[in-house]
Amino acid sequence: xxxxxxxxxxxxxxxxxxxxxxxxxxxxxxxxxxxxxxxxxxxxxxxxxxxxxxxxxxxxxxxxxxxxxxxxxxxxxxxxxxxxxxxxxxxxxxxxxxxxxxxxxxxxxxxxxxxxxxxxxxxxxxxxxxxxxxxxxxxxxxxxxxxxxxxxxxxxxxxxxxxxxxxxxxxxxxxxxxxxxxxxxxxxxxxxxxxxxxxxxxxxxxxxxxxxxxxxxxxxxxxxxxxxxxxxxxxxxxxxxxxxxxxxxxxxxxxxxxxxxxxxxxxxxxxxxxxxxxxxxxxxxxxxxxxxxxxxxxxxxxxxxxxxxxxxxxxxxxxxxxxxxxxxxxxxxxxxxxxxxxxxxxxxxxxxxxxxxxxxxxxxxxxxxxxxx
Numbered sequence: 001x002x003x004x005x006x007x008x009x010x011x012x013x014x015x016x017x018x019x020x021x022x023x024x025x026x027x028x029x030x031x032x033x034x035x036x037x038x039x040x041x042x043x044x045x046x047x048x049x050x051x052x053x054x055x056x057x058x059x060x061x062x063x064x065x066x067x068x069x070x071x072x073x074x075x076x077x078x079x080x081x082x083x084x085x086x087x088x089x090x091x092x093x094x095x096x097x098x099x100x101x102x103x104x105x106x107x108x109x110x111x112x113x114x115x116x117x118x119x120x121x122x123x124x125x126x127x128x129x130x131x132x133x134x135x136x137x138x139x140x141x142x143x144x145x146x147x148x149x150x151x152x153x154x155x156x157x158x159x160x161x162x163x164x165x166x167x168x169x170x171x172x173x174x175x176x177x178x179x180x181x182x183x184x185x186x187x188x189x190x191x192x193x194x195x196x197x198x199x200x201x202x203x204x205x206x207x208x209x210x211x212x213x214x215x216x217x218x219x220x221x222x223x224x225x226x227x228x229x230x231x232x233x234x235x236x237x238x239x240x241x242x243x244x245x246x247x248x249x250x251x252x253x254x255x256x257x258x259x260x261x262x263x264x265x266x267x268x269x270x271x272x273x274x275x276x277x278x279x280x281x282x283x284x285x286x287x288x289x290x291x292x293x294x295x296x297x298x299x300x301x302x303x304x305x306x307x308x309x310x311x312x313x314x315x316x317x318x319x320x321x322x323x324x325x326x327x328x329x330x331x332x333x334x335x336x337x338x339x340x341x342x343x344x345x346x347x348x349x350x351x352x353x354x355x356x357x358x359x360x361x362x363x364x365x366x367x368x369x370x371x372x373x
Contacts, residue, residue, distance in 0.1 A: 009039070017041055018076055019039055019074070020039075021037060024069065025070050035072070042200055045201045045214055046218075047219065048203070049219065050247075055224040091170065093169075093171075098153050106132075111127075128163065135155040137159060170202050170204075220243075220248070240371075242291050252299070256291075257289060259275070260286070267292055277309045284372065290372060291371045291373075292369075299362070304360065306360060309364060315330065316359060326342050328340045328342070
């Protein structure tokens, strides 16, 4: 039986769980959020991604109820949540600092919110045990936060946030304090827990790898605006602008002038250099400025001249060896520096190429994305 793809955003019959409708937030003269429309669906793991100061945390704080929109509405399950105080929303927030109570055991930390709601003892016990099992913390139940590791504290904060079964869980840079390896492990744990509980997660992060790993969809933000909202693969392979292409992953951007015939595009980009070619479904005017975006892993590097569409010669300026891949910075006669990547699939005693070697770089006419801005 074919597996159904989780894509409620493509289903016209599906109603969003969260709707931002013309939401603007100003602090004095400063516009932090600028007229945003955004739908987030139930059971999504949604990422708000962007540099510091882009407005992603403000967006999250408005969902939590710590800020109110200057203009526009935020709906949760069709209800305007503007007038609803934070403690009465079906929303919980997990803070970057975890904010655990140091004097309480792990068990009591998780039970805290349930006790405040006045739930009966048996219900609290059952729910806390369920949360301990879900986050694999049962054997640490009697310990205090200072007696467990950073990764375990992170899971306690998650268990406490999920204990009240919110419709929506907000995660503010939740893995920022963890080292790289633990962060990667925890990302998969988060995804696993999100899938098991079916809770909608909205994560704020400036770490593009994290957003691309955990999220069903990513909203890339800049200066209070949404630059692109799509699935991680679409954002990586089909960015809507130079900003998005440049923000997500490594990319080479070559500026030039367009000459289009149907889906074939020739780009004049440097005096005395052959035109570059690409295929595109977009329409460009004759001589219009355009930008060719090519990911380094889509560029081949060779000692001999290859045949094909886009073939350029240059000299190796720099090499970054990252274990699984090597990135070569190739300087062209025009002064452009192009990054090309090669997977290190075999153990090698010496590199194929070294500094100052003359090499050829090439890519197919379907490898690049051509952007208007």
